Amino acid sequence: MSEKLKALTLEEKYAPGFEGVPAARSAICFIDGEAGRLEYRGISAEDLATRSSFEETAYLLLFGKLPTRAEYSRWLHDLTTHRRIKYKLVDLIKCLPETGHPMDALQAVVAALGMFYPAKNVTDPEVQYWSCVRLIAKLPTIVAAFHRLRGGDDFIPPRDDLGMAANFLYMLSERVPEIEHIRALDAALILHAEHSMNASTFNGRVTASTLADPYRVVSSAIGALSGPLHGGANQDVIALLEEIGTLDRVKPVIEGKIERKAKIAGFGHRVYKVKDPRSFVLQKLGMELLGNAEGRHQNLYAVAAEVEKLMIEKVSHKGIYPNVDFYSGVLYMKLGVAADLFTPIFAMARVAGWLAHWLEQLKDNRIFRPEQIYVGERRVEFTTMDKRR
Ligand code: COA
Numbered sequence: 001m002s003e004k005l006k007a008l009t010l011e012e013k014y015a016p017g018f019e020g021v022p023a024a025r026s027a028i029c030f031i032d033g034e035a036g037r038l039e040y041r042g043i044s045a046e047d048l049a050t051r052s053s054f055e056e057t058a059y060l061l062l063f064g065k066l067p068t069r070a071e072y073s074r075w076l077h078d079l080t081t082h083r084r085i086k087y088k089l090v091d092l093i094k095c096l097p098e099t100g101h102p103m104d105a106l107q108a109v110v111a112a113l114g115m116f117y118p119a120k121n122v123t124d125p126e127v128q129y130w131s132c133v134r135l136i137a138k139l140p141t142i143v144a145a146f147h148r149l150r151g152g153d154d155f156i157p158p159r160d161d162l163g164m165a166a167n168f169l170y171m172l173s174e175r176v177p178e179i180e181h182i183r184a185l186d187a188a189l190i191l192h193a194e195h196s197m198n199a200s201t202f203n204g205r206v207t208a209s210t211l212a213d214p215y216r217v218v219s220s221a222i223g224a225l226s227g228p229l230h231g232g233a234n235q236d237v238i239a240l241l242e243e244i245g246t247l248d249r250v251k252p253v254i255e256g257k258i259e260r261k262a263k264i265a266g267f268g269h270r271v272y273k274v275k276d277p278r279s280f281v282l283q284k285l286g287m288e289l290l291g292n293a294e295g296r297h298q299n300l301y302a303v304a305a306e307v308e309k310l311m312i313e314k315v316s317h318k319g320i321y322p323n324v325d326f327y328s329g330v331l332y333m334k335l336g337v338a339a340d341l342f343t344p345i346f347a348m349a350r351v352a353g354w355l356a357h358w359l360e361q362l363k364d365n366r367i368f369r370p371e372q373i374y375v376g377e378r379r380v381e382f383t384t385m386d387k388r389r
Helices: 045-051 054-063 069-081 087-095 102-116 125-150 164-173 179-192 199-209 214-225 233-244 247-259 277-290 296-318 324-334 339-363
Strands: 029-032 037-040
Touching: 037 045, 037 054, 037 277, 045 179, 045 277, 054 069, 054 164, 054 179, 054 339, 069 125, 087 102, 087 125, 102 125, 102 214, 102 339, 125 164, 125 214, 125 339, 164 179, 164 339, 179 277, 179 324, 179 339, 199 214, 199 339, 214 339, 233 247, 233 296, 233 324, 233 339, 247 296, 277 296, 277 324, 296 324, 324 339
Parallel strands: none
Antiparallel strands: 029 037
Protein backbone atom coordinates (compact mmCIF):
# COMPACT_ATOMS: atom_id res chain seq x y z
CA MET A 1 0.00 0.00 0.00
CA SER A 2 1.34 3.46 -0.85
CA GLU A 3 2.29 5.91 1.92
CA LYS A 4 -0.35 8.32 0.60
CA LEU A 5 -3.09 5.72 1.01
CA LYS A 6 -1.83 4.67 4.43
CA ALA A 7 -2.17 8.27 5.61
CA LEU A 8 -5.91 8.33 4.86
CA THR A 9 -8.46 7.44 7.54
CA LEU A 10 -10.76 4.42 7.01
CA GLU A 11 -13.64 6.86 6.37
CA GLU A 12 -11.58 8.58 3.67
CA LYS A 13 -10.74 5.23 2.08
CA TYR A 14 -14.28 3.84 2.24
CA ALA A 15 -16.01 3.34 -1.14
CA PRO A 16 -19.38 1.50 -0.91
CA GLY A 17 -19.47 -1.37 -3.38
CA PHE A 18 -15.71 -0.80 -3.85
CA GLU A 19 -16.63 1.68 -6.59
CA GLY A 20 -13.43 2.91 -8.24
CA VAL A 21 -11.18 0.76 -6.00
CA PRO A 22 -8.81 -1.57 -7.90
CA ALA A 23 -8.80 -5.10 -6.42
CA ALA A 24 -6.05 -6.55 -8.64
CA ARG A 25 -3.59 -5.87 -11.44
CA SER A 26 -5.00 -7.83 -14.35
CA ALA A 27 -4.03 -8.48 -17.99
CA ILE A 28 -7.20 -10.36 -18.92
CA CYS A 29 -9.88 -7.83 -19.82
CA PHE A 30 -9.95 -4.11 -20.64
CA ILE A 31 -13.11 -2.01 -20.46
CA ASP A 32 -13.51 1.63 -21.44
CA GLY A 33 -16.91 2.46 -19.94
CA GLU A 34 -17.11 5.90 -21.57
CA ALA A 35 -16.21 4.74 -25.09
CA GLY A 36 -18.10 1.42 -24.81
CA ARG A 37 -15.03 -0.68 -25.61
CA LEU A 38 -14.41 -4.23 -24.37
CA GLU A 39 -11.25 -6.23 -25.08
CA TYR A 40 -10.14 -9.73 -24.06
CA ARG A 41 -6.34 -9.89 -23.88
CA GLY A 42 -6.34 -6.77 -26.05
CA ILE A 43 -8.64 -8.15 -28.79
CA SER A 44 -12.05 -6.56 -29.29
CA ALA A 45 -14.81 -8.80 -27.86
CA GLU A 46 -17.11 -7.84 -30.75
CA ASP A 47 -14.43 -8.99 -33.18
CA LEU A 48 -14.12 -12.29 -31.33
CA ALA A 49 -17.91 -12.69 -31.36
CA THR A 50 -17.96 -12.60 -35.15
CA ARG A 51 -14.65 -14.34 -35.93
CA SER A 52 -13.84 -16.76 -33.11
CA SER A 53 -15.54 -19.63 -31.27
CA PHE A 54 -16.28 -19.87 -27.55
CA GLU A 55 -13.66 -22.61 -27.18
CA GLU A 56 -10.98 -20.49 -28.87
CA THR A 57 -11.92 -17.42 -26.81
CA ALA A 58 -11.71 -19.48 -23.61
CA TYR A 59 -8.17 -20.53 -24.62
CA LEU A 60 -7.25 -16.88 -25.24
CA LEU A 61 -8.56 -15.82 -21.84
CA LEU A 62 -6.85 -18.64 -19.95
CA PHE A 63 -3.48 -18.76 -21.66
CA GLY A 64 -3.11 -15.15 -22.83
CA LYS A 65 -2.84 -15.76 -26.59
CA LEU A 66 -4.80 -17.21 -29.49
CA PRO A 67 -3.94 -20.91 -29.98
CA THR A 68 -1.92 -22.21 -32.93
CA ARG A 69 -3.64 -24.86 -35.07
CA ALA A 70 -1.99 -27.67 -33.06
CA GLU A 71 -2.78 -26.08 -29.69
CA TYR A 72 -6.39 -25.51 -30.71
CA SER A 73 -6.78 -29.06 -31.90
CA ARG A 74 -5.54 -30.47 -28.56
CA TRP A 75 -7.69 -27.99 -26.61
CA LEU A 76 -10.83 -28.95 -28.54
CA HIS A 77 -10.03 -32.64 -28.10
CA ASP A 78 -9.56 -32.23 -24.33
CA LEU A 79 -12.74 -30.17 -23.93
CA THR A 80 -14.79 -32.60 -26.02
CA THR A 81 -13.61 -35.74 -24.24
CA HIS A 82 -14.28 -34.32 -20.77
CA ARG A 83 -17.94 -33.37 -21.22
CA ARG A 84 -19.35 -36.49 -19.60
CA ILE A 85 -20.37 -36.49 -15.96
CA LYS A 86 -20.24 -39.43 -13.56
CA TYR A 87 -23.45 -41.39 -13.03
CA LYS A 88 -23.29 -40.46 -9.34
CA LEU A 89 -23.59 -36.80 -10.34
CA VAL A 90 -26.58 -37.65 -12.54
CA ASP A 91 -28.11 -39.42 -9.51
CA LEU A 92 -27.35 -36.39 -7.37
CA ILE A 93 -29.12 -34.15 -9.90
CA LYS A 94 -32.14 -36.49 -9.85
CA CYS A 95 -32.40 -35.97 -6.07
CA LEU A 96 -32.57 -32.16 -6.34
CA PRO A 97 -36.07 -30.64 -6.22
CA GLU A 98 -37.34 -30.08 -9.77
CA THR A 99 -38.85 -26.78 -8.59
CA GLY A 100 -35.39 -25.51 -7.57
CA HIS A 101 -33.61 -22.91 -9.67
CA PRO A 102 -31.05 -24.34 -12.14
CA MET A 103 -28.43 -21.90 -10.78
CA ASP A 104 -28.78 -23.51 -7.35
CA ALA A 105 -28.48 -26.95 -8.93
CA LEU A 106 -25.40 -25.82 -10.89
CA GLN A 107 -23.72 -24.39 -7.80
CA ALA A 108 -24.38 -27.57 -5.79
CA VAL A 109 -23.22 -29.94 -8.54
CA VAL A 110 -20.05 -27.93 -9.30
CA ALA A 111 -19.13 -28.08 -5.60
CA ALA A 112 -19.77 -31.86 -5.66
CA LEU A 113 -17.73 -32.20 -8.88
CA GLY A 114 -14.66 -31.16 -6.90
CA MET A 115 -15.08 -34.22 -4.66
CA PHE A 116 -14.52 -36.47 -7.68
CA TYR A 117 -11.46 -34.60 -8.93
CA PRO A 118 -9.37 -33.55 -5.91
CA ALA A 119 -7.37 -30.46 -6.89
CA LYS A 120 -5.74 -29.43 -3.65
CA ASN A 121 -2.34 -28.58 -5.14
CA VAL A 122 -3.66 -25.51 -6.90
CA THR A 123 -0.26 -24.27 -8.09
CA ASP A 124 0.51 -27.51 -9.98
CA PRO A 125 0.24 -26.69 -13.75
CA GLU A 126 -1.31 -30.13 -14.46
CA VAL A 127 -3.99 -29.59 -11.81
CA GLN A 128 -4.61 -26.12 -13.22
CA TYR A 129 -4.94 -27.29 -16.83
CA TRP A 130 -7.23 -30.26 -16.18
CA SER A 131 -9.41 -28.33 -13.74
CA CYS A 132 -9.97 -25.68 -16.44
CA VAL A 133 -10.77 -28.37 -19.02
CA ARG A 134 -13.19 -30.23 -16.73
CA LEU A 135 -15.05 -27.16 -15.52
CA ILE A 136 -15.51 -25.59 -18.97
CA ALA A 137 -16.44 -28.95 -20.52
CA LYS A 138 -18.86 -30.16 -17.83
CA LEU A 139 -20.90 -27.08 -16.94
CA PRO A 140 -23.16 -27.36 -20.04
CA THR A 141 -23.72 -31.07 -19.36
CA ILE A 142 -24.78 -30.33 -15.77
CA VAL A 143 -27.17 -27.55 -16.84
CA ALA A 144 -28.75 -29.67 -19.60
CA ALA A 145 -28.99 -32.75 -17.34
CA PHE A 146 -30.82 -30.80 -14.63
CA HIS A 147 -33.21 -29.38 -17.21
CA ARG A 148 -34.01 -32.77 -18.76
CA LEU A 149 -34.34 -34.66 -15.49
CA ARG A 150 -36.54 -32.06 -13.77
CA GLY A 151 -39.01 -32.44 -16.64
CA GLY A 152 -39.10 -36.22 -16.20
CA ASP A 153 -37.06 -36.77 -19.40
CA ASP A 154 -33.95 -38.89 -19.83
CA PHE A 155 -30.55 -37.25 -19.60
CA ILE A 156 -29.04 -36.89 -23.11
CA PRO A 157 -25.30 -37.65 -23.18
CA PRO A 158 -23.05 -35.19 -25.03
CA ARG A 159 -22.07 -35.76 -28.67
CA ASP A 160 -18.38 -35.58 -29.54
CA ASP A 161 -18.98 -34.45 -33.12
CA LEU A 162 -20.60 -31.17 -32.04
CA GLY A 163 -19.00 -27.95 -30.80
CA MET A 164 -19.88 -26.63 -27.36
CA ALA A 165 -22.79 -24.38 -28.39
CA ALA A 166 -24.33 -26.99 -30.71
CA ASN A 167 -23.86 -29.79 -28.18
CA PHE A 168 -25.54 -27.79 -25.42
CA LEU A 169 -28.64 -27.15 -27.54
CA TYR A 170 -28.59 -30.81 -28.60
CA MET A 171 -28.46 -32.00 -24.96
CA LEU A 172 -31.57 -29.93 -24.22
CA SER A 173 -33.72 -31.19 -27.09
CA GLU A 174 -32.03 -34.21 -28.72
CA ARG A 175 -32.10 -32.30 -32.03
CA VAL A 176 -29.06 -30.94 -33.83
CA PRO A 177 -29.76 -27.19 -34.01
CA GLU A 178 -29.75 -25.04 -37.14
CA ILE A 179 -26.44 -23.41 -38.01
CA GLU A 180 -27.76 -19.85 -37.34
CA HIS A 181 -28.84 -20.92 -33.86
CA ILE A 182 -25.44 -22.46 -33.13
CA ARG A 183 -23.68 -19.33 -34.35
CA ALA A 184 -25.92 -17.05 -32.27
CA LEU A 185 -25.37 -19.03 -29.05
CA ASP A 186 -21.63 -19.28 -29.72
CA ALA A 187 -21.41 -15.49 -30.15
CA ALA A 188 -23.46 -14.94 -26.97
CA LEU A 189 -21.12 -17.27 -25.04
CA ILE A 190 -18.08 -15.33 -26.31
CA LEU A 191 -19.64 -12.02 -25.23
CA HIS A 192 -20.39 -13.37 -21.74
CA ALA A 193 -17.02 -15.07 -21.24
CA GLU A 194 -15.28 -12.30 -19.29
CA HIS A 195 -15.90 -8.85 -17.87
CA SER A 196 -13.08 -7.81 -15.52
CA MET A 197 -13.71 -7.29 -11.79
CA ASN A 198 -17.49 -7.83 -11.63
CA ALA A 199 -19.11 -9.23 -8.47
CA SER A 200 -18.83 -12.93 -9.35
CA THR A 201 -15.24 -12.65 -10.58
CA PHE A 202 -14.25 -10.70 -7.49
CA ASN A 203 -15.99 -13.35 -5.39
CA GLY A 204 -14.07 -16.07 -7.24
CA ARG A 205 -10.77 -14.25 -6.75
CA VAL A 206 -11.44 -13.86 -3.02
CA THR A 207 -12.06 -17.62 -2.76
CA ALA A 208 -8.98 -18.30 -4.94
CA SER A 209 -6.86 -16.13 -2.64
CA THR A 210 -7.48 -18.61 0.21
CA LEU A 211 -5.95 -21.35 -2.03
CA ALA A 212 -9.31 -23.14 -2.11
CA ASP A 213 -9.63 -25.52 -5.06
CA PRO A 214 -11.03 -24.34 -8.44
CA TYR A 215 -14.36 -26.13 -7.99
CA ARG A 216 -14.99 -24.05 -4.87
CA VAL A 217 -13.78 -20.93 -6.66
CA VAL A 218 -16.31 -21.53 -9.45
CA SER A 219 -19.18 -22.58 -7.18
CA SER A 220 -18.78 -19.43 -5.09
CA ALA A 221 -18.71 -17.32 -8.28
CA ILE A 222 -21.91 -19.05 -9.47
CA GLY A 223 -23.58 -18.01 -6.20
CA ALA A 224 -22.71 -14.36 -6.81
CA LEU A 225 -23.77 -14.49 -10.46
CA SER A 226 -27.25 -15.74 -9.57
CA GLY A 227 -28.36 -12.43 -7.98
CA PRO A 228 -30.81 -10.15 -9.85
CA LEU A 229 -28.33 -7.24 -9.79
CA HIS A 230 -25.81 -9.42 -11.67
CA GLY A 231 -26.43 -12.39 -14.02
CA GLY A 232 -29.94 -13.04 -12.72
CA ALA A 233 -31.08 -9.90 -14.55
CA ASN A 234 -31.38 -11.70 -17.93
CA GLN A 235 -34.25 -13.85 -16.64
CA ASP A 236 -35.91 -10.79 -15.07
CA VAL A 237 -35.83 -8.98 -18.44
CA ILE A 238 -38.12 -11.62 -19.96
CA ALA A 239 -40.44 -11.40 -16.94
CA LEU A 240 -40.59 -7.62 -17.47
CA LEU A 241 -41.25 -7.89 -21.22
CA GLU A 242 -43.99 -10.44 -20.54
CA GLU A 243 -45.49 -8.22 -17.84
CA ILE A 244 -45.64 -5.38 -20.40
CA GLY A 245 -47.01 -7.71 -23.08
CA THR A 246 -48.05 -5.20 -25.75
CA LEU A 247 -46.54 -2.05 -27.25
CA ASP A 248 -49.24 0.23 -25.83
CA ARG A 249 -48.36 -0.86 -22.29
CA VAL A 250 -44.64 0.05 -22.53
CA LYS A 251 -45.14 3.68 -21.50
CA PRO A 252 -47.45 3.17 -18.49
CA VAL A 253 -45.50 0.19 -17.08
CA ILE A 254 -42.01 1.70 -17.49
CA GLU A 255 -43.03 5.19 -16.33
CA GLY A 256 -44.78 3.64 -13.31
CA LYS A 257 -41.62 1.76 -12.37
CA ILE A 258 -39.40 4.81 -12.83
CA GLU A 259 -41.79 6.84 -10.64
CA ARG A 260 -41.59 4.17 -7.91
CA LYS A 261 -37.78 4.24 -8.33
CA ALA A 262 -37.77 0.56 -9.27
CA LYS A 263 -34.76 -0.67 -11.26
CA ILE A 264 -35.50 -1.82 -14.80
CA ALA A 265 -33.77 -5.16 -15.39
CA GLY A 266 -31.23 -5.13 -18.24
CA PHE A 267 -30.37 -1.43 -17.82
CA GLY A 268 -27.50 0.31 -16.07
CA HIS A 269 -23.96 -0.70 -15.32
CA ARG A 270 -21.32 0.27 -12.76
CA VAL A 271 -18.70 0.73 -15.51
CA TYR A 272 -20.54 1.51 -18.77
CA LYS A 273 -21.99 4.98 -19.05
CA VAL A 274 -22.99 4.33 -22.68
CA LYS A 275 -24.79 1.41 -24.32
CA ASP A 276 -22.95 -1.81 -23.47
CA PRO A 277 -21.00 -2.86 -26.63
CA ARG A 278 -22.14 -6.47 -26.08
CA SER A 279 -25.79 -5.49 -26.28
CA PHE A 280 -25.29 -4.07 -29.82
CA VAL A 281 -24.07 -7.47 -31.03
CA LEU A 282 -26.79 -9.41 -29.18
CA GLN A 283 -29.47 -7.05 -30.48
CA LYS A 284 -28.22 -7.54 -34.05
CA LEU A 285 -28.13 -11.33 -33.63
CA GLY A 286 -31.65 -11.25 -32.20
CA MET A 287 -32.85 -9.13 -35.12
CA GLU A 288 -31.31 -11.56 -37.62
CA LEU A 289 -32.89 -14.59 -35.97
CA LEU A 290 -36.23 -12.93 -35.49
CA GLY A 291 -36.35 -11.50 -38.99
CA ASN A 292 -38.71 -14.18 -40.25
CA ALA A 293 -40.36 -15.01 -36.96
CA GLU A 294 -43.92 -14.30 -36.07
CA GLY A 295 -45.94 -14.30 -32.88
CA ARG A 296 -44.66 -14.23 -29.32
CA HIS A 297 -40.91 -13.85 -29.94
CA GLN A 298 -41.35 -11.12 -32.53
CA ASN A 299 -43.69 -9.32 -30.18
CA LEU A 300 -41.28 -9.54 -27.23
CA TYR A 301 -38.53 -8.16 -29.44
CA ALA A 302 -40.69 -5.21 -30.54
CA VAL A 303 -41.58 -4.50 -26.90
CA ALA A 304 -37.87 -4.66 -25.96
CA ALA A 305 -36.94 -2.12 -28.67
CA GLU A 306 -39.70 0.22 -27.44
CA VAL A 307 -38.55 -0.14 -23.81
CA GLU A 308 -35.02 0.81 -24.88
CA LYS A 309 -36.32 3.88 -26.72
CA LEU A 310 -38.33 5.07 -23.73
CA MET A 311 -35.56 4.36 -21.22
CA ILE A 312 -33.10 6.39 -23.29
CA GLU A 313 -35.56 9.28 -23.28
CA LYS A 314 -36.13 9.01 -19.51
CA VAL A 315 -32.85 7.98 -17.84
CA SER A 316 -29.94 8.19 -20.28
CA HIS A 317 -28.93 11.51 -18.63
CA LYS A 318 -27.85 9.31 -15.66
CA GLY A 319 -25.72 7.13 -17.95
CA ILE A 320 -28.31 4.31 -17.87
CA TYR A 321 -28.38 2.30 -21.10
CA PRO A 322 -29.09 -1.35 -22.04
CA ASN A 323 -26.53 -3.78 -20.65
CA VAL A 324 -25.58 -7.30 -21.82
CA ASP A 325 -28.66 -8.85 -20.21
CA PHE A 326 -31.25 -6.79 -22.05
CA TYR A 327 -31.15 -8.51 -25.44
CA SER A 328 -29.63 -11.88 -24.48
CA GLY A 329 -32.90 -13.24 -23.06
CA VAL A 330 -34.91 -12.52 -26.22
CA LEU A 331 -32.20 -14.28 -28.22
CA TYR A 332 -32.19 -17.37 -25.96
CA MET A 333 -35.98 -17.57 -26.10
CA LYS A 334 -35.78 -17.75 -29.87
CA LEU A 335 -33.32 -20.65 -29.46
CA GLY A 336 -36.02 -22.46 -27.48
CA VAL A 337 -34.24 -22.18 -24.13
CA ALA A 338 -36.30 -21.99 -20.90
CA ALA A 339 -36.06 -18.60 -19.18
CA ASP A 340 -34.53 -19.95 -15.96
CA LEU A 341 -31.61 -21.39 -17.98
CA PHE A 342 -30.48 -17.94 -19.15
CA THR A 343 -28.33 -17.30 -16.07
CA PRO A 344 -26.82 -20.82 -16.13
CA ILE A 345 -25.84 -20.16 -19.78
CA PHE A 346 -24.14 -16.98 -18.55
CA ALA A 347 -22.23 -19.16 -16.03
CA MET A 348 -21.27 -21.69 -18.76
CA ALA A 349 -19.56 -18.81 -20.56
CA ARG A 350 -18.20 -16.80 -17.61
CA VAL A 351 -16.48 -19.87 -16.16
CA ALA A 352 -13.70 -19.17 -18.71
CA GLY A 353 -13.19 -15.70 -17.24
CA TRP A 354 -13.42 -16.92 -13.63
CA LEU A 355 -10.75 -19.54 -14.30
CA ALA A 356 -8.49 -17.02 -16.06
CA HIS A 357 -8.75 -14.87 -12.92
CA TRP A 358 -8.14 -17.92 -10.72
CA LEU A 359 -4.85 -18.59 -12.57
CA GLU A 360 -3.89 -14.91 -12.46
CA GLN A 361 -4.67 -14.62 -8.74
CA LEU A 362 -2.43 -17.59 -7.96
CA LYS A 363 0.53 -16.08 -9.84
CA ASP A 364 0.85 -13.26 -7.33
CA ASN A 365 -1.39 -14.27 -4.47
CA ARG A 366 -2.13 -12.39 -1.30
CA ILE A 367 -5.21 -13.38 0.67
CA PHE A 368 -8.02 -10.79 0.47
CA ARG A 369 -8.65 -9.25 3.84
CA PRO A 370 -10.19 -5.78 3.59
CA GLU A 371 -10.92 -3.53 6.55
CA GLN A 372 -14.29 -2.45 7.94
CA ILE A 373 -15.51 0.61 9.73
CA TYR A 374 -17.06 -0.60 12.97
CA VAL A 375 -20.30 1.27 13.68
CA GLY A 376 -21.76 -0.95 16.44
CA GLU A 377 -21.85 -0.56 20.22
CA ARG A 378 -18.87 -1.28 22.49
CA ARG A 379 -18.21 -2.55 26.01
CA VAL A 380 -21.83 -3.61 26.51
CA GLU A 381 -22.60 -5.38 29.81
CA PHE A 382 -23.95 -8.94 29.56
CA THR A 383 -27.60 -9.00 30.74
CA THR A 384 -29.07 -12.08 32.39
CA MET A 385 -32.11 -13.64 30.67
CA ASP A 386 -34.66 -12.44 33.27
CA LYS A 387 -33.61 -8.81 32.78
CA ARG A 388 -33.74 -8.78 28.97
CA ARG A 389 -36.51 -6.99 27.07
N1 COA B 1 -33.36 1.30 -13.99
C1 COA B 1 -33.66 2.53 -13.57
N2 COA B 1 -32.77 3.33 -12.94
C2 COA B 1 -31.54 2.85 -12.73
C3 COA B 1 -31.17 1.55 -13.16
C4 COA B 1 -32.13 0.77 -13.81
N3 COA B 1 -31.84 -0.46 -14.24
N4 COA B 1 -29.89 1.33 -12.80
C5 COA B 1 -29.48 2.43 -12.17
N5 COA B 1 -30.47 3.36 -12.12
C6 COA B 1 -30.39 4.69 -11.52
C7 COA B 1 -30.48 4.56 -10.00
O1 COA B 1 -31.82 4.61 -9.54
C8 COA B 1 -29.67 5.75 -9.56
O2 COA B 1 -30.45 6.90 -9.73
P1 COA B 1 -30.36 8.14 -8.66
O3 COA B 1 -28.95 8.62 -8.78
O4 COA B 1 -31.40 9.08 -9.13
O5 COA B 1 -30.67 7.52 -7.32
C9 COA B 1 -28.53 5.83 -10.60
O6 COA B 1 -29.09 5.24 -11.77
C10 COA B 1 -27.27 5.06 -10.19
O7 COA B 1 -27.64 3.73 -9.85
P2 COA B 1 -26.87 2.79 -8.84
O8 COA B 1 -27.80 1.73 -8.36
O9 COA B 1 -26.18 3.61 -7.80
O10 COA B 1 -25.77 2.15 -9.79
P3 COA B 1 -24.81 0.94 -9.42
O11 COA B 1 -23.56 1.17 -10.18
O12 COA B 1 -24.70 0.75 -7.95
O13 COA B 1 -25.58 -0.34 -9.97
C11 COA B 1 -26.47 -1.97 -11.42
C12 COA B 1 -25.35 -0.93 -11.20
C13 COA B 1 -26.13 -2.79 -12.64
C14 COA B 1 -26.52 -2.92 -10.20
C15 COA B 1 -27.82 -1.24 -11.60
O14 COA B 1 -27.77 -0.43 -12.75
C16 COA B 1 -29.00 -2.20 -11.67
O15 COA B 1 -29.53 -2.61 -10.62
N6 COA B 1 -29.46 -2.58 -12.92
C17 COA B 1 -30.55 -3.52 -13.08
C18 COA B 1 -30.05 -4.95 -12.93
C19 COA B 1 -29.21 -5.39 -14.10
O16 COA B 1 -29.58 -5.25 -15.26
N7 COA B 1 -28.05 -5.99 -13.77
C20 COA B 1 -27.16 -6.55 -14.77
C21 COA B 1 -25.90 -5.76 -14.87
S1 COA B 1 -24.90 -6.33 -16.22
